[in-house]
Amino acid sequence: MTATTNRQAPGPLVTPPAKPNLLYRPEFRQAVYQVLLVVCLIFAFWTIANNVADNLARQNIASGFGFWNRTSGFDISQSLIEYSNQSTYGRAFWAGLLNTLLVAALGIVFATIIGFLVGIGRLSTNWLISRICGAYVEILRNLPLLLQLFFWYFAVLKNLPGPRQSISLPGGLSLNVRGLYLPAPIAGPGFDYVLAALGLGIVLSIAVAIWARARQRATGERFPVLWTTLALVLLLPGAVYIALGQPLSFQYPVLRGFNFQGGVAVQPELIALVVGLSTYTASFIAEIVRAGIAGVPRGQREAANALGLSSGLTMRLVILPQALRIIIPPLTSQYLNLTKNSSLAVAIGYPDFVSVFTGTVLNQTGQAVEVILLTMLVFLTISLITSAFMNWFNKHIALVER
Amino acid sequence: MADTSRQQTRRAHGAAGAIVLSGVHKWYGEFHVLRDINLTVKDGEKIVICGPSGSGKSTLIRCINRLEEHQQGQIIVDGTELTSDLRNIDRIRAEVGMVFQSFNLFPHLTILDNLCLAPVWVKKRSRAEAEKTARMYLERVKIPEQALKYPGQLSGGQQQRVAIARALCMNPNIMLFDEPTSALDPEMIKEVLDVMIELANSGMTMMCVTHEMAFARSVADRVIFMDRGEIVEMAPPEEFFANPKSDRTKHFLSQILNH
Numbered sequence: 001m002t003a004t005t006n007r008q009a010p011g012p013l014v015t016p017p018a019k020p021n022l023l024y025r026p027e028f029r030q031a032v033y034q035v036l037l038v039v040c041l042i043f044a045f046w047t048i049a050n051n052v053a054d055n056l057a058r059q060n061i062a063s064g065f066g067f068w069n070r071t072s073g074f075d076i077s078q079s080l081i082e083y084s085n086q087s088t089y090g091r092a093f094w095a096g097l098l099n100t101l102l103v104a105a106l107g108i109v110f111a112t113i114i115g116f117l118v119g120i121g122r123l124s125t126n127w128l129i130s131r132i133c134g135a136y137v138e139i140l141r142n143l144p145l146l147l148q149l150f151f152w153y154f155a156v157l158k159n160l161p162g163p164r165q166s167i168s169l170p171g172g173l174s175l176n177v178r179g180l181y182l183p184a185p186i187a188g189p190g191f192d193y194v195l196a197a198l199g200l201g202i203v204l205s206i207a208v209a210i211w212a213r214a215r216q217r218a219t220g221e222r223f224p225v226l227w228t229t230l231a232l233v234l235l236l237p238g239a240v241y242i243a244l245g246q247p248l249s250f251q252y253p254v255l256r257g258f259n260f261q262g263g264v265a266v267q268p269e270l271i272a273l274v275v276g277l278s279t280y281t282a283s284f285i286a287e288i289v290r291a292g293i294a295g296v297p298r299g300q301r302e303a304a305n306a307l308g309l310s311s312g313l314t315m316r317l318v319i320l321p322q323a324l325r326i327i328i329p330p331l332t333s334q335y336l337n338l339t340k341n342s343s344l345a346v347a348i349g350y351p352d353f354v355s356v357f358t359g360t361v362l363n364q365t366g367q368a369v370e371v372i373l374l375t376m377l378v379f380l381t382i383s384l385i386t387s388a389f390m391n392w393f394n395k396h397i398a399l400v401e402r
Numbered sequence: 403m404a405d406t407s408r409q410q411t412r413r414a415h416g417a418a419g420a421i422v423l424s425g426v427h428k429w430y431g432e433f434h435v436l437r438d439i440n441l442t443v444k445d446g447e448k449i450v451i452c453g454p455s456g457s458g459k460s461t462l463i464r465c466i467n468r469l470e471e472h473q474q475g476q477i478i479v480d481g482t483e484l485t486s487d488l489r490n491i492d493r494i495r496a497e498v499g500m501v502f503q504s505f506n507l508f509p510h511l512t513i514l515d516n517l518c519l520a521p522v523w524v525k526k527r528s529r530a531e532a533e534k535t536a537r538m539y540l541e542r543v544k545i546p547e548q549a550l551k552y553p554g555q556l557s558g559g560q561q562q563r564v565a566i567a568r569a570l571c572m573n574p575n576i577m578l579f580d581e582p583t584s585a586l587d588p589e590m591i592k593e594v595l596d597v598m599i600e601l602a603n604s605g606m607t608m609m610c611v612t613h614e615m616a617f618a619r620s621v622a623d624r625v626i627f628m629d630r631g632e633i634v635e636m637a638p639p640e641e642f643f644a645n646p647k648s649d650r651t652k653h654f655l656s657q658i659l660n661h
Contacts, residue, residue: 216522217529302469303506303565307520307572308496317519321510397510 052369067365068093074360076351078267089361096356097378103273103352104339104382110278111338112331115285120315122290133286140283146344148280153272153348160268163259172252172263180266181253188247197240198233205229269350273342281338288330292323324397332390336383353378420445420576420607421466426475428461435461436472437631445575448608450618450639453628454654459611462628463578466609467498480575496524499569503581505561507553513540513564514549517571525572532571539567543597559590563597570601577601579610613658619643627651 022028056063068090075085079095080102087095121133140148158177161167166176172183205228212223241248253263296319304314345352346359354375362371421443428436435458443449451459464470465477468484468491477484479494508516517536521527527535540546543563545556553561562582569577579598583591595617602608602621612618618625618639625642627635627650635642635651646652 219528221528222526297504297506299502299504299506300508303500303502303508306467306469306495306498306500307568308492308524309520310492313523317523318508322508325510 056369061366063367063369065367065370067361067367067370070365072361072364074364076356077349078270078351089365092361093353093357093374096351096353099351099356100339100342100345100353101382103270103277103342103345103350106274107277107281107338107342108335110274111281111285111334114278114282115334116289118282118286119289120293122286123293137283137286140280141287145276145280145341146347149272149276149344149348152276153268157268157272163255166255166260172250174253174260176260177268178259178265179268180271181260182264182266183250183252184262184264186249186251188249190244190247193244194237194241194247198237201232201234201236204236205232208232267350269345269348272348273345273350273352277338277341281334281341284334284337285331288327288334289323292327293319295326296322321397325394328390328394328397332387332394335386335390339382339386340379420447420480421609422476422478423466424476426465426472426477428458428465428470428472428474435631436465439475439633441626441633441636443607443609446605446607447623448602448621449610449624449626450622451609451611451626451628452613452615452618452654452658453626453634457628458631459628460580463500463580463609463611466576466578467495467500469500496520496572497574498576498578499572499574500578501562501565501569501580501582503584505553505558505565505585507561507565507568509553512550512552513545513556516553516564517568520568521571535571535573536567539570540564542570542600543567544593557590558586559593562586562590562594566594566597566601574606576607576609579608579612581611581613583612583614615643615659627654629654 053063069088071085072087072089072092073085074092076083076092076095076099078099080098081091081095083091083095118133118136121129122137124130124133157179160175160177163176163178166174166181168174174181205225208223208228209225212225216222251262253260253265255261300318300322301314304318305311309317342352343354346355349355358371358375362368365371421441423439423441426436426439427434439462441449451462453459461470465472465484466479471486472484480497482490482494484490484494507513508519511519514533514536517539518529518532521532521535522529537546537549540549543566545560545563548556548560548564553564556564562585566577566582582598583594586594591614595614598608598610598617599621608621610617610622622639624636625639626633627642627646627648629650634648635646637646642651643655646655
């Protein structure tokens with residue numbers, strides 16, 4: 001204690017932290033920058049809004065959604081809901097939106113299937129398969145999408161023979177320049193029982209799958225779940241169907257005059273758009289899948305092989321589950337790209353949301369601000385829902401690290 | 403029927419030993435990694451392989467469960483010859499356990515699932531039975547409390563012990579170790595070596611690539627020194643360390659023992 005007192009220096013050893021000038025405090029600087037940014041943003045938006053309001057007033061355009069319930073007066077060539085030129089603009093909005101969702105959903109399903117097959121195929125040790133898959137990726141992803149849509153629409157589908165020379169496909173399908181014609185199913189009396197049998201088959205298959213899983217845990221025996229499922233889902237309703245005297249008839253499309261009548265017609269625009277979008281996006285998905293699989297360390301495959309797991313089981317139980325966590329985030333971007341790219345439909349005349357609502361409705365009503373804002377809102381909603389789902393899925397399969 | 407004939411072949415080769423390599427050569431393109439390897443490992447024997455890096459020691463043991471393919475010569479493991487016949491490869495892999503330098507546990511599965519995966523899918527055991535075996539081996543490698551954790555939550559030493567337990571769950575006759583302690587911190591090396599010593603004392607046939615010379619001294623029946631793809635020297639540990647015959651071995655030993 002005394003030593004300390006003796007050694008006490010006249011002044012303090014460390015200069016006490018003097019209050020620094022306000023300008024040199026990081027918190028103060030950050031606050032200033034943020035306030036400045038907010039002021040600039042408010043000013044920019046205010047200017048734009050003011051400008052828009054002025055211009056609209058000058059041209060005597062009433063803003064608001066008053067047009068929503070007015071009669072549209074135009075036709076939509078293909079709609080999932082009841083629609084005619086007597087319907088309202090609001091109904092046109094929904095018809096277009098459903099068409100876009102249809103294309104996006106079909107496109108995502110096909111793109112995922114093709115993409116995974118091509119991506120895994122590119123890693124195959126089979127020379128031919130890997131080269132074919134490689135060529136697929138290099139051609140499809142390096143050509144502009146719009147060009148590919150033109151190719152499918154104008155070069156392939158529009159060059160098909162006319163209705164009289166239709167190409168007959170198995171199962172009563174016919175393909176011609178006006179589209180793909182499928183037989184329309186017509187349910188006869190007692191068909192409900194067949195549907196009930198199908199439902200029962202599905203329920204039983206799920207029960208079998210659960211039971212087989214439990215049995216594998218309990219005894220190690222594997223059960224041919226795939227085959228029983230196929231039998232239950234196909235044979236059970238099939239047997240009921242035959243027992244009831246085949247209560248389902250098909251209305252086949254028949255050539256009358258210059259075109260087919262009856263059946264279900266799928267327009268060439270929809271086919272071209274779905275084929276174009278899914279094959280194009282699949283080439284990107286294939287690369288993502290390949291990168292995901294290649295991103296799993298080599299040691300994982302070696303360890304699985306050393307334990308005696310076959311290459312198929314290794315892929316399914318060890319490699320793919322780990323590859324998925326690398327695949328999912330960029331896969332989400334591809335799904336979003338596909339959905340947004342579906343707006344290229346306008347180039348080949350498919351009545352998607354942009355073509356119907358942002359195109360025709362905007363032109364007819366002149367309500368540019370409302371229509372564009374609503375279009376943005378719709379795409380934002382679709383995209384955010386998609387990515388929210390994918391993020392949830394990604395979290396679900398994420399690895400636990402300490 | 404198949405079983406008896408298999409046992410007969412095993413007996414025929416069984417006298418010769420658990421692993422027989424004769425005249426084995428391997429090339430990576432132009433590079434001659436294994437040159438005329440002749441080696442017979444008897445049932446229950448422990449072999450330690452050492453040598454400078456790039457000498458082909460890892461390649462040699464990786465040939466024994468066909469993670470690498472040899473191009474010339476014959477490898478017979480437990481009475482089955484390794485050829486390109488897929489059934490033989492599967493049979494041998496199910497009987498030969500392997501432990502890697504980088505553990506290679508499956509990070510997306512819990513410790514217990516790591517241990518049960520191959521017994522359930524390859525040996526078709528029931529999950530309950532596989533779990534019982536798994537817990538028994540976790541007990542044996544002294545980490546039963548980690549069963550429900552994921553590999554990322556364990557230390558390196560614990561992960562390597564899990565990897566040993568995972569290989570043991572397949573009930574192998576032969577265990578291969580590829581530098582099992584090289585990726586570990588010094589204080590974790592001992593816990594892994596203890597498990598390996600206990601395993602050696604239980605009578606398992608073991609081939610181990612390692613630079614742990616204390617382990618070689620206490621456990622090995624024979625020590626092999628490899629250099630440039632050849633077996634340069636092969637002797638019981640006392641002799642190997644006391645008076646190595648080849649200059650290359652002397653040089654190698656002086657480098658790893660005097661530091």
